[in-house]
Amino acid sequence: AQSVAQPEDQVNVAEGNPLTVKCTYSVSGNPYLFWYVQYPNRGLQFLLKYITGDNLVKGSYGFEAEFNKSQTSFHLKKPSALVSDSALYFCAVRDREAGNQFYFGTGTSLTVIP
Amino acid sequence: DAGVTQSPTHLIKTRGQQVTLRCSPKSGHDTVSWYQQALGQGPQFIFQYYEEEERQRGNFPDRFSGHQFPNYSSELNVNALLLGDSALYLCASGNWGGGGYGYTFGSGTRLTVV
Numbered sequence: 001a002q003s004v005a006q007p008e009d010q011v012n013v014a015e016g017n018p019l020t021v022k023c024t025y026s027v028s029g030n031p032y033l034f035w036y037v038q039y040p041n042r043g044l045q046f047l048l049k050y051i052t053g054d055n056l057v058k059g060s061y062g063f064e065a066e067f068n069k070s071q072t073s074f075h076l077k078k079p080s081a082l083v084s085d086s087a088l089y090f091c092a093v094r095d096r097e098a099g100n101q102f103y104f105g106t107g108t109s110l111t112v113i114p
Numbered sequence: 115d116a117g118v119t120q121s122p123t124h125l126i127k128t129r130g131q132q133v134t135l136r137c138s139p140k141s142g143h144d145t146v147s148w149y150q151q152a153l154g155q156g157p158q159f160i161f162q163y164y165e166e167e168e169r170q171r172g173n174f175p176d177r178f179s180g181h182q183f184p185n186y187s188s189e190l191n192v193n194a195l196l197l198g199d200s201a202l203y204l205c206a207s208g209n210w211g212g213g214g215y216g217y218t219f220g221s222g223t224r225l226t227v228v
Contacts, residue, residue, distance in 0.1 A: 036219075041221075041224070042221050042222075043118075043120075043204055043219040043220050043221040043222050044157070044204065044206075044219040045219075046217075046218075046219075090156050090157070092156075098170050100208070100217075101147060101159040101162060101170055101172070102149075102157070102159065102206075102217075103159070104149075104156030104157045104158070105156050106154075106155055106156050107154075107155070107156050
């Protein structure tokens with residue numbers, strides 16, 4: 001079974017500091033991993049994905065994620081946090097054997113403090 | 115280019131009633147998936163439609179049913195509503211042959227069951 005885990009419900013970071021939102025995965029085969037962001041009362045917005053290739057993936061709004069196969073992790077990072085980055089972040093794995101459905105983590109609420 | 119459109123945006127129903135939610139996929143997309151996002155949780159896969167047929171189904175009871183129309187739009191129906199059905203219902207569209215790339219989520223319908 002495919003699954004992802006987000007060990008932190010809440011992450012607080014000061015504006016201008018680097019941020020990390022953690023995600024670990026459990027999949028059979030090669031993982032297709034995604035990060036989505038959700039603002040209040042909104043749907044999910046795609047940030048970035050890892051399919052294959054370079055372990056460092058660059059995405060929207062200055063975010064990047066590092067795929068680490070040995071640690072089965074796919075942490076989301078940004079060098080300098082903005083107050084506008086405050087939102088709910090979801091890590092997800094896509095199951096290519098089951099219609100490409102997504103399995104989402106429980107989400108991490110990021111608060112960037114001015 | 116319109117993205118994924120869901121209607122209504124908010125809905126309040128009484129326990130035991132039936133509800134229909136609607137989704138128009140992004141232009142050019144032929145596959146629609148539905149997800150339920152309970153408060154404080156990540157989205158959970160309900161089912162997926164392609165060529166007007168249900169292709170994949172998550173762990174949801176038969177009270178949850180759907181339909182896809184020839185224009186690729188879709189409906190999610192929930193019968194005999196329970197309080198626990200209160201959630202944000204998200205629709206995602208993509209291309210069946212696209213390998214899951216480019217899936218786009220709508221902003222969701224917030225269903226409250228009282």
